[in-house]
Structures are given as structure tokens and as C-alpha cells.
Amino acid sequence: MPHIQQLSSHVADLIAAGEVVERPASVVKELVENAIDAGASAIVVEIQRGGMGLIRVTDNGCGIAPEELPTAFLRHATSKLRTAEDLAKIGTLGFRGEALAAISAVSRVDVLTRRPEDAVGAAIHGEGGHMEPVREEGAPEGTTIRVSDLFYNTPARLKFMKKDSAETAAVAGLMQHLALSHPDVSFKFIKDGQESLHTPGDGKLESAVYAALGREFAKTLVPVQGRGGDIEVRGFVTAPVNGRGSRSMQVFFVNGRFIKSQLLTAALEEGYRNQLLKGRFPGCVLEVLLPVTAVDVNVHPAKTQVKFAKEHDVFDAVFHTVMDALDARGGAVTKPAPPPVRETQNPRQDFFQSMNAKAYREQGTKPAVAPTIVKSPAPAQPPKAAQPAFRPQPVSPAAPVKPSWNTEWRSTAKVTDSVQP
Incomplete structure (x- = not known):
């Protein structure tokens, strides 16, 4: 029987990362939700090769204190929970404290951040869950997180990733949902150098719907x-x-x-x-x-x-x-207009009949009978356009028309034909 032993911290981190990071879209979701919780009013998301090559999320939120940067990449480290009672009243998008730890365990991560009250920003780099010391670096207000070479150290996960186009579509769909859920935040999504989404962030849901889902759907x-x-x-x-x-x-x-x-x-x-x-x-x-x-x-x-x-x-x-x-x-709901009367009237008096397959088979076993034409009741005041489009023209009886054919085979009888009005 195999012996029971405790897994190493590195293997445990990789297993935990698999619960949070399934694909590039999972990384984008966690990073953008953290940016929203940080009070950002503008968020820019850039990806390359569906996110497998590069994911960069930039926000103008509150930033991270330099001394707290290493702690942010530890498991179960968060600023959104303090006690067990807080689990019953979660009002933030992120709360578990596993996002940054899970992402850093399966990728290369760079963070550049600065708080409004700090004169100089701070930066940190990590690979495979191992973080380097924090260093000072110039930075704008907010936080920029760069994730590259996702799943570089877990080839078993890497081979199950879909094509870049499929991963890009997953990230694009996620960005649409995030933009719709927070119309007060301006989102910009750039894929392979081309801008795909840009919302105004004016706080109006209809504006976010128009930008994210298109004009035709919004109408x-x-x-x-x-x-x-x-x-x-x-x-x-x-x-x-x-x-x-x-x-x-x-x-x-x-x-x-x-x-x-x-x-x-x-x-x-x-x-x-x-x-x-x-x-x-x-x-x-x-x-x-x-x-x-x-x-x-x-x-x-x-x-x-x-x-x-x-x-x-x-x-x-x-x-x-x-x-x-x-x-x-x-009735204010737009309904299709009924077709014109001339299209609903049948000038040939229901000449075209319909039947199901059973009636057609039964008809084949019965002697041929002249079809009965059922005339539709004429309206009390039929419109002018409902009159038949063709009518035989009357011919004066004073000038009878001689037929060009004979009604009897080898007969010398003369037959005249005329049309009565």
C-alpha cells in the first residue's frame, strides 16, 4: 500500500492554481475584478496570442503599498476579509486572496504600482511562485500587472489549451460582461495590437450595452x-x-x-x-x-x-x-405590418389546394373525381385591388369568330364560336 505523505508547497501551489486559473480568461477576470475593487474608473486590458503570450491589465485605482507587495502574492492574503463573519456579507468581487498567488505560480509576473500619496512607485517580479525583492521605480498612479508565458512550468495544462482564436474569444466575451456589469468604469480591450472594445464609463447601462453588444441588439x-x-x-x-x-x-x-x-x-x-x-x-x-x-x-x-x-x-x-x-x-411593441390586401386575396378562388401525406395516398386508391372548388365568401365591400387581374374581353356578336380548328374528326360541319360578355 502506498505511503501517505504531505505534498511539497510548490506542488500544492500548482494544484491550488488549477482551481483558479483554468485559461487566460480566468487570469483576466481575477485581475480586472481586483482593479474594480481598488476603485479604478478606467481599466485597459491587453492580450497577445489569446493571452498565452501576454496579459497586461492597467488601472488607475488606489495602488498597493510597497511593503505589502510581497504579501499580496501569498496564498490567502487579502485586504477584503478580516473575520469569519465577513464571509456572510461579501460585497467585493474578489475576496479569497488566491488570485495573485495562483497566477504567479504558473507564469512570469511583473507588477508596477504607486499610491496617490507616494512620490515613487514600486515594482516586483516573480516566476513560478518565487518573488524577487521589491524595488523602487517610477510609475503613474494605479497598478499595472503583466503576466507572460502562462503555464510555462505546467506542460500538462499547456497542451490542453485551445487555439489562440478561441482563447481570444473567451477573453472578449468576459470583457463584455465586465463592461456591462460596471457601466461607471471605462473599459478598453486590446487584442494583438487592435482595439476591440471601448466603453465610455458614463454610468449609463444603455451606453455600455451599445458599446459591448452592438447597435442592432441595443435597438x-x-x-x-x-x-x-x-x-x-x-x-x-x-x-x-x-x-x-x-x-x-x-x-x-x-x-x-x-x-x-x-x-x-x-x-x-x-x-x-x-x-x-x-x-x-x-x-x-x-x-x-x-x-x-x-x-x-x-x-x-x-x-x-x-x-x-x-x-x-x-x-x-x-x-x-x-x-x-x-x-x-x-401595442407599443413593434409588430410586423400585415401584408397588403392584394397579397392575401387569391384571384383564382383557392385554386391551390393543400393536403397531407395521408390524404394524398388515399386519393391514389380512389377513382379520379373532379376537384370541388370551394369559393371563399366575398367581402361585403371588396377592395378594388382584390378584383382578378385577368378578365376575358367581350366580343361583339355581330362579328362572330371562326375557329381555326374542327371539333369533329373528319367532319364537314361548320362550327362557329363566340364569347358572350
Whole structure:
């Protein structure tokens, strides 16, 4: 039987890093959330080769004290928790104190930071979890973190990474969600030297939606806002006539944190009952605001899932807010115009008949019978455009038309033909 022994600190750090850092998008998420918690109003994210070559996050937040830089890269080191009671009222995006430690364990990291009250900035470099001494260096206010050669010391993880284009798309999607969840922060995303996203940071959700999701999607949105007790729901949903083919455009936030929730998805779609075609789904950008003590965000390593203390109340708040907003618009919701009358009238009096496969097979076993033409009842005052487009022209009986053919085979009888008006 194999002996039980304690793992070395290096191996333990690599295992812990695997729970936090799954791909480049995970690194970007942790660094940007720390920047938001630092009070930044402008954040710039740059990546190269999908983030596998380089990730640089620059913010204008409060910065880090020089003497605290080495501590920031230790496991379970954080400025956002103090006691066990704080776990029940988490109001920040980051709180575990594992992000920087996990990132530095599987990459090369450089940090440049300066607080507003400091005259000189501080810098630190680390590789594979080993940090060098802090040094003084000139820097602007805020923090810049540079992560390069991700997973260079864990080849087993490196070979399972997807193509650069797929990793870039994952980071781009993450940046969209972060921009939507914090419209008061100006986000700029640069991939391989080209700017892909830039939000104004004016605090208006519609501006962030326009910049992140595009003008066409923003034009289909209906504003919603409602409150039930301590739960507030606000944001935008798509009009019923603009249903989508998938749920990819359903974005939910809880207290500024992007989450994935089957509860919120079910509440949203229940509000659209009998208003969407089969196989169509609503889109939305919805934020749920509730007391920090009424939601547990510490249930998933990636913090993308939460647990509500009163799920029924949250469901009702989202459901009634969406349904009331759609009902309030009523006929104001843009609906397709009916086709012109001339297109709905059949000038040939329902000449084209329809039948199913069973009727067609039964028809083949019966003797041929002349089809019965069912005339549609004429309207009381038929419009002028509904008259048949073709009518036989009357011919005067004084000038009968002689046929050019004979109705009887080898007959010498003369046949005249005329058309009565």
C-alpha cells in the first residue's frame, strides 16, 4: 500500500492554481475584478496570442503599498476579509486572496504600482511562485500587472489549451460582461495590437450595452425596473418580436457580479409566456440587487454561481418585473405590418389546394373525381385591388369568330364560336 505523505508547497501551489486559473480568461477576470475593487474608473486590458503570450491589465485605482507587495502574492492574503463573519456579507468581487498567488505560480509576473500619496512607485517580479525583492521605480498612479508565458512550468495544462482564436474569444466575451456589469468604469480591450472594445464609463447601462453588444441588439431592448421588498431588478430585455435562436444573449448580474443561474433564466422566460414563437428565446441584460447577507457568492471556485437565501422571492421579482414591463408596452411593441390586401386575396378562388401525406395516398386508391372548388365568401365591400387581374374581353356578336380548328374528326360541319360578355 502506498505511503501517505504531505505534498511539497510548490506542488500544492500548482494544484491550488488549477482551481483558479483554468485559461487566460480566468487570469483576466481575477485581475480586472481586483482593479474594480481598488476603485479604478478606467481599466485597459491587453492580450497577445489569446493571452498565452501576454496579459497586461492597467488601472488607475488606489495602488498597493510597497511593503505589502510581497504579501499580496501569498496564498490567502487579502485586504477584503478580516473575520469569519465577513464571509456572510461579501460585497467585493474578489475576496479569497488566491488570485495573485495562483497566477504567479504558473507564469512570469511583473507588477508596477504607486499610491496617490507616494512620490515613487514600486515594482516586483516573480516566476513560478518565487518573488524577487521589491524595488523602487517610477510609475503613474494605479497598478499595472503583466503576466507572460502562462503555464510555462505546467506542460500538462499547456497542451490542453485551445487555439489562440478561441482563447481570444473567451477573453472578449468576459470583457463584455465586465463592461456591462460596471457601466461607471471605462473599459478598453486590446487584442494583438487592435482595439476591440471601448466603453465610455458614463454610468449609463444603455451606453455600455451599445458599446459591448452592438447597435442592432441595443435597438431591440425594452427597459425594465421593479422592486419587491429588498430585491430590485433593473436592466433591459428584448421585445417579444425580437426573440433569438439561443440563450447566448441572456446576461445576468447579482450585485455587480456576472453569474450563470438557471433560476434567473427560468424567471425571465416565464415572463415571456405565450409571447414568443416556439424555439425562440429572449435576450436580456438584467441586474438583481439585494442585501449581501441574502446571497452566498462562495459556492463556486470561479465565482460564477451564487446561492440565494430566498429563491422564491428572487424568482417572483424577476418574473413580475419582466412581465409588467412587457404588458405596459402592450401595442407599443413593434409588430410586423400585415401584408397588403392584394397579397392575401387569391384571384383564382383557392385554386391551390393543400393536403397531407395521408390524404394524398388515399386519393391514389380512389377513382379520379373532379376537384370541388370551394369559393371563399366575398367581402361585403371588396377592395378594388382584390378584383382578378385577368378578365376575358367581350366580343361583339355581330362579328362572330371562326375557329381555326374542327371539333369533329373528319367532319364537314361548320362550327362557329363566340364569347358572350
